Amino acid sequence: MKKHLTMKELPVTERPYEKCEKNGAGTLSDAELLAIILKTGTRGDKVMDLAVQLLNLNPSCPGLEGIMGLELADFQKIRGIGRVKAVQLAAVCELSRRMSRIQFSESYAFTTPQSIADYYMAYMCRLGHEEVHVMMLDTKQHMISECLLTKGTVNASLIAPREIFIQALKAGAVSIVLVHNHPSGDDTPSREDLAATEKVRSAGELIGIRLIDHIIIGSGHFTSLCGSWNH
Structure with a gap:
């Protein structure tokens, strides 16, 4: 049975939660922000390792932009990301897309x-x-x-x-x-x-x-x- 490494098992200096509380979310790297969403890793991979794998999952576009184009099945290709984590990631991506459209109110005119x-x-x-x-x-x-x-x-x-x-x-x-x-x-x-x-x-x-x-x-x-x- 796989042992899931929790955030608390990371060294204090590597814990994204503590860094966020102390310095603000804006100081965290993309991988650290993803690690907070993922919460746990596996016996072979720390949660930060999973986050880095996720950022490199789309070879044609590594990084956060690449994640935006992924679907549930893509997320689950990473060992340690199952159904629940994949759904959480998909929900975060969808929220990000919706937030990018906030400026487009019902009265917005598409003229160009x-x-x-x-x-x-x-x-x-x-x-x-x-x-x-x-x-x-x-x-x-x-x-x-x-x-x-x-x-x-x-x-x-x-x-x-x-x-x-x-x-x-x-x-x-x-x-x-x-x-x-x-x-x-x-x-x-x-x-x-x-x-x-x-x-x-x-x-x-x-x-x-x-x-x-x-x-x-x-x-x-x-x-x-x-x-x-x-x-």
């Missing part, structure tokens, strides 16, 4: 490609899989609602305008914005991306719901495919 990218960047830029989202806007370009269209390996040419505009009509949207990420981190649009954008734009013209833009999220940067914005 940058404003859309800012809304989605923290969530989508480090995902290890592809997702396609649609944002529904009113006449003043306030967000009415948003929805996830597809998740996983996405062939942009298979994005169905019918499903997009069913959601838009239900929401009473005047215009929409498509957003999807490239897990490679390269936001250069593919031929399929361009073809899908034109297909959705044309369908929107027939229905009377304008496609304002299609934003591709990369690793900390983005590309706007339409740029059909009202200023």
